[in-house]
Amino acid sequence: MNHALKPLLLASALLTASAVHAEVKVGFVGTLSGPSADVGRDQLDGFMLALEQLGGKLGGETATVVREDDQQKPEAALVAVNKLLERDKVDVITGLTFANVLMALQAKIASTDVPFVGSVAGPSAAAGAQCKPNLFVTSWQSDVPAEVVGKYLTDKSVKRIVTMTPSFVGGRDKIAGLKRLYKGEIVDEVYTPLSQLDFSAELTKLASQKPDAVYAFYPGGLGVTFVRQYQQAGLLGKIPLYTSNTIEGNALEAMGPAAVGAILGDTWSPGHPSDESRRFVEAFQKKHARLPSAYAAFSYDAAMLLDAALKTTKGNAADRKALSKAIAGATFKSVRGDFRFGNNNFPVQNYHIYTVARGTGGKPEFKMTEANVLKAHPDAYAAQCVAR
Structure with missing residues:
Protein backbone atom coordinates (compact mmCIF):
# COMPACT_ATOMS: atom_id res chain seq x y z
CA MET A 1 0.00 0.00 0.00
CA ASP A 143 -44.72 -0.67 45.67
CA VAL A 144 -43.06 2.45 47.03
CA PRO A 145 -45.66 5.21 46.45
CA ALA A 146 -48.01 2.98 48.44
CA GLU A 147 -45.36 2.32 51.09
CA VAL A 148 -45.24 6.02 51.95
CA VAL A 149 -49.04 6.04 52.32
CA GLY A 150 -48.84 2.95 54.52
CA LYS A 151 -46.32 4.61 56.79
CA TYR A 152 -48.36 7.82 56.92
CA LEU A 153 -51.56 5.93 57.79
CA THR A 154 -49.70 4.12 60.57
CA ASP A 155 -48.17 7.36 61.86
CA LYS A 156 -51.66 8.90 61.96
CA SER A 157 -53.12 5.86 63.77
CA VAL A 158 -55.67 5.04 61.06
CA LYS A 159 -56.92 1.66 62.27
CA ARG A 160 -59.16 0.09 59.59
CA ILE A 161 -58.94 0.47 55.81
CA VAL A 162 -60.20 -1.05 52.57
CA THR A 163 -57.94 -1.29 49.49
CA MET A 164 -59.11 -1.04 45.86
CA THR A 165 -57.10 -1.52 42.66
CA PRO A 166 -57.29 -3.11 39.21
CA SER A 167 -56.12 -6.73 39.17
CA PHE A 168 -52.80 -6.46 37.33
CA VAL A 169 -49.10 -6.53 38.27
CA GLY A 170 -48.88 -2.82 39.07
CA GLY A 171 -52.01 -2.86 41.22
CA ARG A 172 -50.92 -5.87 43.24
CA ASP A 173 -47.49 -4.29 43.74
CA LYS A 174 -49.20 -1.20 45.17
CA ILE A 175 -51.11 -3.25 47.73
CA ALA A 176 -47.96 -5.20 48.63
CA GLY A 177 -46.19 -1.90 49.27
CA LEU A 178 -49.01 -0.55 51.42
CA LYS A 179 -49.05 -3.72 53.53
CA ARG A 180 -45.30 -3.52 54.06
CA LEU A 181 -45.55 -0.37 56.19
CA TYR A 182 -49.21 -0.23 57.24
CA LYS A 183 -49.74 -1.77 60.68
CA GLY A 184 -53.54 -1.45 60.96
CA GLU A 185 -56.31 -3.79 59.78
CA ILE A 186 -57.18 -4.24 56.11
CA VAL A 187 -60.91 -4.99 56.21
CA ASP A 188 -61.14 -5.94 52.53
CA GLU A 189 -58.93 -6.09 49.42
CA VAL A 190 -60.91 -5.31 46.28
CA TYR A 191 -59.46 -6.21 42.86
CA THR A 192 -61.36 -5.14 39.73
CA PRO A 193 -60.68 -5.94 36.04
CA LEU A 194 -58.31 -3.48 34.38
CA SER A 195 -61.07 -2.63 31.88
CA GLN A 196 -63.83 -2.04 34.48
CA LEU A 197 -65.33 1.46 34.46
CA ASP A 198 -68.36 1.02 36.75
CA PHE A 199 -67.49 0.82 40.45
CA SER A 200 -71.00 1.28 41.87
CA ALA A 201 -71.23 -2.21 43.39
CA GLU A 202 -67.81 -1.96 45.01
CA LEU A 203 -68.51 1.52 46.39
CA THR A 204 -71.87 0.43 47.81
CA LYS A 205 -70.14 -2.37 49.65
CA LEU A 206 -67.40 0.02 50.81
CA ALA A 207 -70.01 2.34 52.36
CA SER A 208 -71.49 -0.56 54.30
CA GLN A 209 -68.09 -1.62 55.65
CA LYS A 210 -67.49 1.82 57.20
CA PRO A 211 -63.67 1.72 57.28
CA ASP A 212 -61.63 4.62 58.66
CA ALA A 213 -60.19 5.20 55.18
CA VAL A 214 -59.84 3.68 51.71
CA TYR A 215 -56.61 3.28 49.74
CA ALA A 216 -57.22 3.19 45.97
CA PHE A 217 -54.96 2.96 42.94
CA TYR A 218 -56.53 3.48 39.51
CA PRO A 219 -54.18 4.78 36.78
CA GLY A 220 -54.97 7.04 33.82
CA GLY A 221 -58.59 7.42 32.74
CA LEU A 222 -59.65 4.80 35.28
CA GLY A 223 -58.64 7.23 38.02
CA VAL A 224 -60.90 10.00 36.72
CA THR A 225 -63.84 7.60 36.56
CA PHE A 226 -63.16 6.16 40.01
CA VAL A 227 -62.79 9.50 41.81
CA ARG A 228 -65.92 10.95 40.18
CA GLN A 229 -67.94 7.87 41.14
CA TYR A 230 -66.53 8.06 44.67
CA GLN A 231 -68.04 11.53 44.97
CA GLN A 232 -71.31 10.50 43.31
CA ALA A 233 -71.65 7.62 45.78
CA GLY A 234 -71.67 10.18 48.59
CA LEU A 235 -68.38 8.96 50.07
CA LEU A 236 -66.43 12.19 49.64
CA GLY A 237 -65.90 13.65 53.09
CA LYS A 238 -67.19 10.51 54.80
CA ILE A 239 -64.45 7.97 54.14
CA PRO A 240 -61.07 9.68 53.57
CA LEU A 241 -59.51 8.76 50.22
CA TYR A 242 -55.80 7.90 50.20
CA THR A 243 -54.08 7.05 46.95
CA SER A 244 -50.95 6.89 44.84
CA ASN A 245 -50.77 7.61 41.10
CA THR A 246 -54.53 7.95 40.66
CA ILE A 247 -54.96 11.74 40.82
CA GLU A 248 -52.43 12.93 38.27
CA GLY A 249 -51.76 16.13 36.35
CA ASN A 250 -54.46 16.99 33.86
CA ALA A 251 -56.75 14.35 35.39
CA LEU A 252 -57.10 16.64 38.41
CA GLU A 253 -58.90 19.21 36.26
CA ALA A 254 -61.24 16.50 34.93
CA MET A 255 -62.00 15.35 38.49
CA GLY A 256 -62.58 18.88 39.77
CA PRO A 257 -64.10 19.17 43.26
CA ALA A 258 -64.39 15.37 43.50
CA ALA A 259 -60.65 15.17 44.19
CA VAL A 260 -60.49 17.86 46.91
CA GLY A 261 -59.40 16.38 50.22
CA ALA A 262 -57.72 13.30 48.73
CA ILE A 263 -54.32 12.45 50.23
CA LEU A 264 -51.52 11.22 47.96
CA GLY A 265 -48.15 9.61 48.45
CA ASP A 266 -45.39 10.00 45.85
CA THR A 267 -41.91 11.29 45.18
CA TRP A 268 -43.24 14.10 42.93
CA SER A 269 -46.42 15.97 42.11
CA PRO A 270 -46.95 19.45 40.62
CA GLY A 271 -46.96 20.65 44.23
CA HIS A 272 -43.27 19.81 44.69
CA PRO A 273 -41.54 23.02 45.85
CA GLN A 349 -35.19 8.93 46.49
CA ASN A 350 -37.42 10.82 48.91
CA TYR A 351 -41.20 10.31 49.19
CA HIS A 352 -43.75 12.82 50.45
CA ILE A 353 -47.42 13.28 51.26
CA TYR A 354 -49.51 15.69 49.17
CA THR A 355 -53.10 16.82 49.63
CA VAL A 356 -55.52 18.01 46.96
CA ALA A 357 -56.72 21.42 48.18
CA ARG A 358 -58.86 24.24 46.81
CA GLY A 359 -56.54 26.70 45.14
CA THR A 360 -56.90 30.07 43.44
CA GLY A 361 -60.39 30.58 42.08
CA GLY A 362 -61.55 27.36 43.71
CA LYS A 363 -59.59 25.15 41.31
CA PRO A 364 -58.07 22.08 42.97
CA GLU A 365 -54.30 21.96 43.29
CA PHE A 366 -51.60 19.81 44.87
CA LYS A 367 -50.00 20.85 48.17
CA MET A 368 -47.06 19.09 49.81
CA THR A 369 -48.24 18.60 53.39
CA GLU A 370 -45.50 16.36 54.79
CA ALA A 371 -42.02 16.12 53.27
CA ASN A 372 -39.63 13.19 53.44
CA VAL A 373 -41.94 10.67 55.07
CA LEU A 374 -39.50 8.21 53.49
CA LYS A 375 -36.02 9.65 52.90
CA ALA A 376 -33.36 8.29 50.51
CA HIS A 377 -35.59 5.25 50.31
CA PRO A 378 -34.65 2.19 48.20
CA ASP A 379 -37.21 -0.40 47.15
CA ALA A 380 -37.68 -3.68 48.99
CA TYR A 381 -36.43 -5.86 46.13
CA ALA A 382 -32.96 -4.40 45.49
CA ALA A 383 -31.27 -7.03 47.67
CA GLN A 384 -32.48 -9.73 45.25
CA CYS A 385 -30.69 -8.09 42.30
CA VAL A 386 -27.28 -9.44 41.33
CA ALA A 387 -27.10 -8.07 37.76
CA ARG A 388 -24.74 -5.17 38.49
Missing part, protein backbone atom coordinates in the same frame (compact mmCIF):
# COMPACT_ATOMS: atom_id res chain seq x y z
CA ASN A 2 1.15 3.50 -0.80
CA HIS A 3 2.22 4.97 2.58
CA ALA A 4 1.01 8.38 1.45
CA LEU A 5 -2.55 7.02 1.35
CA LYS A 6 -2.54 5.84 4.97
CA PRO A 7 -3.27 9.27 6.53
CA LEU A 8 -6.10 9.80 4.03
CA LEU A 9 -7.61 6.39 4.78
CA LEU A 10 -7.33 7.02 8.52
CA ALA A 11 -9.01 10.41 8.16
CA SER A 12 -11.77 8.82 6.09
CA ALA A 13 -12.32 6.13 8.73
CA LEU A 14 -12.54 8.75 11.47
CA LEU A 15 -15.04 10.78 9.49
CA THR A 16 -17.12 7.64 8.88
CA ALA A 17 -17.08 6.78 12.59
CA SER A 18 -18.02 10.35 13.42
CA ALA A 19 -20.95 10.19 11.01
CA VAL A 20 -22.17 6.95 12.59
CA HIS A 21 -22.36 8.62 16.00
CA ALA A 22 -23.63 11.99 14.80
CA GLU A 23 -27.20 11.02 15.66
CA VAL A 24 -28.75 9.39 18.72
CA LYS A 25 -31.86 7.40 17.84
CA VAL A 26 -34.39 6.92 20.65
CA GLY A 27 -37.29 4.49 20.48
CA PHE A 28 -40.37 5.40 22.51
CA VAL A 29 -42.81 2.58 23.35
CA GLY A 30 -45.81 3.59 25.43
CA THR A 31 -49.58 3.31 25.83
CA LEU A 32 -50.90 5.97 23.45
CA SER A 33 -54.40 4.60 22.86
CA GLY A 34 -57.19 3.12 24.99
CA PRO A 35 -58.59 4.20 28.38
CA SER A 36 -55.14 4.87 29.88
CA ALA A 37 -53.65 6.69 26.89
CA ASP A 38 -53.22 9.85 29.00
CA VAL A 39 -50.35 8.15 30.81
CA GLY A 40 -48.40 7.39 27.64
CA ARG A 41 -49.18 10.80 26.19
CA ASP A 42 -47.77 12.48 29.27
CA GLN A 43 -44.65 10.32 29.08
CA LEU A 44 -44.07 11.27 25.47
CA ASP A 45 -44.80 14.97 26.03
CA GLY A 46 -42.49 15.12 29.04
CA PHE A 47 -39.64 13.51 27.12
CA MET A 48 -40.11 15.74 24.08
CA LEU A 49 -40.25 18.89 26.23
CA ALA A 50 -36.87 18.04 27.73
CA LEU A 51 -35.47 17.28 24.28
CA GLU A 52 -36.75 20.64 23.03
CA GLN A 53 -35.07 22.42 25.96
CA LEU A 54 -31.85 20.57 25.11
CA GLY A 55 -31.95 21.97 21.59
CA GLY A 56 -32.98 18.65 20.05
CA LYS A 57 -29.76 17.02 21.23
CA LEU A 58 -28.71 14.39 23.74
CA GLY A 59 -25.11 14.48 24.87
CA GLY A 60 -24.44 17.12 22.24
CA GLU A 61 -25.60 14.90 19.38
CA THR A 62 -28.77 15.36 17.34
CA ALA A 63 -31.52 13.09 18.66
CA THR A 64 -34.46 11.60 16.80
CA VAL A 65 -37.40 9.85 18.45
CA VAL A 66 -39.29 6.97 16.84
CA ARG A 67 -42.57 6.47 18.67
CA GLU A 68 -44.67 3.29 18.92
CA ASP A 69 -48.06 2.67 20.56
CA ASP A 70 -48.17 -0.57 22.57
CA GLN A 71 -51.99 -0.23 22.93
CA GLN A 72 -51.54 -1.53 26.50
CA LYS A 73 -51.08 -4.99 24.95
CA PRO A 74 -47.94 -7.07 25.67
CA GLU A 75 -48.00 -8.63 22.20
CA ALA A 76 -48.17 -5.21 20.52
CA ALA A 77 -45.29 -3.98 22.67
CA LEU A 78 -43.13 -6.93 21.63
CA VAL A 79 -43.81 -6.25 17.94
CA ALA A 80 -42.96 -2.57 18.48
CA VAL A 81 -39.71 -3.32 20.31
CA ASN A 82 -38.62 -5.81 17.65
CA LYS A 83 -39.23 -3.16 14.98
CA LEU A 84 -37.29 -0.52 16.89
CA LEU A 85 -34.32 -2.81 17.49
CA GLU A 86 -34.13 -4.62 14.16
CA ARG A 87 -35.46 -2.17 11.56
CA ASP A 88 -34.97 1.26 13.14
CA LYS A 89 -31.68 0.35 14.88
CA VAL A 90 -32.39 2.58 17.87
CA ASP A 91 -29.67 3.28 20.44
CA VAL A 92 -31.99 3.32 23.46
CA ILE A 93 -35.65 2.59 24.23
CA THR A 94 -37.75 4.63 26.66
CA GLY A 95 -41.42 4.91 27.69
CA LEU A 96 -42.65 1.52 29.02
CA THR A 97 -45.97 2.46 30.58
CA PHE A 98 -47.65 -0.56 32.17
CA ALA A 99 -46.08 -3.21 34.39
CA ASN A 100 -47.66 -6.20 32.64
CA VAL A 101 -46.30 -4.93 29.31
CA LEU A 102 -42.80 -4.39 30.71
CA MET A 103 -42.79 -7.88 32.23
CA ALA A 104 -43.67 -9.37 28.83
CA LEU A 105 -40.56 -7.70 27.39
CA GLN A 106 -38.09 -9.19 29.89
CA ALA A 107 -36.70 -11.88 27.58
CA LYS A 108 -36.27 -9.38 24.75
CA ILE A 109 -34.48 -6.89 27.03
CA ALA A 110 -32.16 -9.66 28.23
CA SER A 111 -31.32 -10.60 24.63
CA THR A 112 -29.79 -7.22 23.76
CA ASP A 113 -27.30 -4.71 25.16
CA VAL A 114 -29.48 -1.75 24.09
CA PRO A 115 -30.42 0.28 27.22
CA PHE A 116 -34.11 0.44 28.17
CA VAL A 117 -35.01 3.50 30.27
CA GLY A 118 -38.59 3.18 31.51
CA SER A 119 -40.37 6.14 33.07
CA VAL A 120 -43.51 4.62 34.64
CA ALA A 121 -43.74 0.84 35.05
CA GLY A 122 -41.75 -0.49 38.00
CA PRO A 123 -42.74 -4.13 38.60
CA SER A 124 -41.25 -5.88 41.60
CA ALA A 125 -39.73 -8.78 39.64
CA ALA A 126 -37.80 -6.38 37.39
CA ALA A 127 -36.41 -4.63 40.45
CA GLY A 128 -35.41 -7.90 42.10
CA ALA A 129 -34.51 -11.31 40.74
CA GLN A 130 -35.10 -10.32 37.09
CA CYS A 131 -33.12 -7.05 37.21
CA LYS A 132 -30.86 -6.38 34.26
CA PRO A 133 -27.80 -4.21 33.66
CA ASN A 134 -29.50 -2.55 30.67
CA LEU A 135 -32.93 -1.92 32.26
CA PHE A 136 -33.44 1.35 34.15
CA VAL A 137 -36.56 2.88 35.70
CA THR A 138 -36.71 6.63 36.45
CA SER A 139 -40.07 6.62 38.27
CA TRP A 140 -40.11 4.18 41.19
CA GLN A 141 -40.61 0.54 41.97
CA SER A 142 -44.40 0.21 41.97
CA SER A 274 -38.11 22.67 44.15
CA ASP A 275 -36.98 25.26 41.61
CA GLU A 276 -36.49 22.58 38.93
CA SER A 277 -40.04 21.38 39.52
CA ARG A 278 -41.56 24.84 39.28
CA ARG A 279 -39.70 25.55 36.03
CA PHE A 280 -40.78 22.21 34.57
CA VAL A 281 -44.45 22.69 35.51
CA GLU A 282 -44.48 26.22 34.07
CA ALA A 283 -42.87 25.11 30.79
CA PHE A 284 -45.15 22.08 30.43
CA GLN A 285 -48.29 24.14 31.07
CA LYS A 286 -47.16 26.80 28.62
CA LYS A 287 -46.56 24.24 25.88
CA HIS A 288 -49.48 21.87 26.45
CA ALA A 289 -52.06 24.00 28.31
CA ARG A 290 -52.48 21.33 30.97
CA LEU A 291 -50.93 20.30 34.26
CA PRO A 292 -48.17 17.66 33.99
CA SER A 293 -48.51 14.33 35.75
CA ALA A 294 -45.72 12.57 37.60
CA TYR A 295 -45.44 10.40 34.48
CA ALA A 296 -44.52 13.47 32.43
CA ALA A 297 -42.01 14.52 35.08
CA PHE A 298 -40.36 11.08 35.23
CA SER A 299 -40.09 11.00 31.44
CA TYR A 300 -38.67 14.54 31.39
CA ASP A 301 -36.07 13.27 33.85
CA ALA A 302 -35.39 10.27 31.60
CA ALA A 303 -34.34 12.63 28.80
CA MET A 304 -32.16 14.68 31.14
CA LEU A 305 -30.61 11.45 32.42
CA LEU A 306 -29.80 10.30 28.88
CA ASP A 307 -28.32 13.70 28.08
CA ALA A 308 -26.02 13.47 31.12
CA ALA A 309 -25.03 9.88 30.31
CA LEU A 310 -24.28 10.63 26.66
CA LYS A 311 -22.12 13.57 27.68
CA THR A 312 -20.06 11.04 29.63
CA THR A 313 -19.65 8.89 26.50
CA LYS A 314 -18.97 12.00 24.38
CA GLY A 315 -22.14 11.37 22.41
CA ASN A 316 -21.19 7.81 21.50
CA ALA A 317 -24.25 5.57 21.77
CA ALA A 318 -22.82 2.70 19.74
CA ASP A 319 -21.08 1.04 22.69
CA ARG A 320 -24.25 -0.15 24.41
CA LYS A 321 -22.58 -1.52 27.54
CA ALA A 322 -20.62 1.69 28.05
CA LEU A 323 -23.84 3.68 27.63
CA SER A 324 -25.64 1.54 30.25
CA LYS A 325 -22.74 2.07 32.64
CA ALA A 326 -22.92 5.83 32.02
CA ILE A 327 -26.69 5.84 32.64
CA ALA A 328 -26.25 3.98 35.93
CA GLY A 329 -23.84 6.61 37.25
CA ALA A 330 -25.16 9.77 35.59
CA THR A 331 -25.93 12.84 37.69
CA PHE A 332 -28.46 15.48 36.64
CA LYS A 333 -30.89 17.94 38.20
CA SER A 334 -34.10 15.98 38.72
CA VAL A 335 -37.44 17.75 39.12
CA ARG A 336 -37.88 15.80 42.36
CA GLY A 337 -34.56 16.79 43.98
CA ASP A 338 -32.13 14.11 45.15
CA PHE A 339 -32.04 11.13 42.80
CA ARG A 340 -29.69 8.22 42.22
CA PHE A 341 -29.99 4.64 41.05
CA GLY A 342 -29.67 1.77 43.46
CA ASN A 343 -27.84 -1.44 42.62
CA ASN A 344 -30.91 -2.64 40.68
CA ASN A 345 -31.16 0.48 38.46
CA PHE A 346 -34.29 1.65 40.30
CA PRO A 347 -34.37 5.02 42.12
CA VAL A 348 -33.25 5.76 45.64
